[in-house]
Amino acid sequence: MKPYPKYFDKIRVRQDRDAEVKSHAPLCQWDGCKEPGTHRAPVGRMKEGEYFRFCFDHVREYNKGFNYFSGLADSDIARFQKEALTGHRPTWKMGASAGTRSAPDFAQHRSGRAGYYRNIGDPFNLFGESHAAPRERKARPLEAKALETLGLDARATGKDIKARYKELVKRHHPDANGGDRGSEDRFRDVLQAYRVLKQAGLC
CATH class of the missing domain: 1.10.287.110 (DnaJ domain)
Structure with missing residues (x-):
């Protein structure tokens, strides 16, 4: 039997990945800390894409006190949340344009198949006041x-x-x-x- 059989040639020892990351990481940005900064933490509002580098213990400490909306009034926070629903993109009312303040009444312009919806009855007045007289039931x-x-x-x-x-x-x-x-x-x-x-x- 050979002292080093061919099967042992395929065995590789896994290196410690954390040790490699720590060796290339910058120092923790927490005051007085000498540990490697292996974890990112967001800088704050209006500085999206910028990060602090902290060690594991200090990034946990930082995240406990992090508040994206610190210093903002409640009305500004509510406006931000409302705009976040549309991805902070501008929106307009349906049917309104820059020159008109109120939406046009499309029911007046319908024709063909679309005109069918003008003639739908509303016997229980679910969609506002109905001025049309109720139609008589036609028996089969x-x-x-x-x-x-x-x-x-x-x-x-x-x-x-x-x-x-x-x-x-x-x-x-x-x-x-x-x-x-x-x-x-x-x-x-x-x-x-x-x-x-x-x-x-x-x-």
Whole structure:
């Protein structure tokens, strides 16, 4: 057996990287410190990109007391935070330019497909005052036939439908009509009509 086999040629001892960094680092800028300044610390506001060089212990001490906004009024801090939302770039109101103070009403200039949005109803007045009269609900064929069976029109509310249904059921129920076959058919039609209106969400 060889005293130094070929496998040992591939083994390398890892050098201490920290020792190499410390040997090239400048001295710590903390007063009276002789340790190498291996850590950077920001100088402060309006000096972005400039750093102090401190040793590990002193950079921790410096960071504890560092305040980017020291010496600024609260209003200036709030303005800085607001401008930071847009990366400190200038912004303008939507639709406003240097010559106009208020945004133009684009709804007046819409045409084609864009004009469709002018005609959208706002029955619950979510988007401000609506001057347009509420449109009448147009019943579908099955719903119109069911309303006709109950003797109502398309303007009938859910309350009207329920009241009319109760009235007709009492009148045409087999226990109340004395065994009349015609009334029994009418009772069946009323039940079917009410079921259709209920499924349509009208009552």
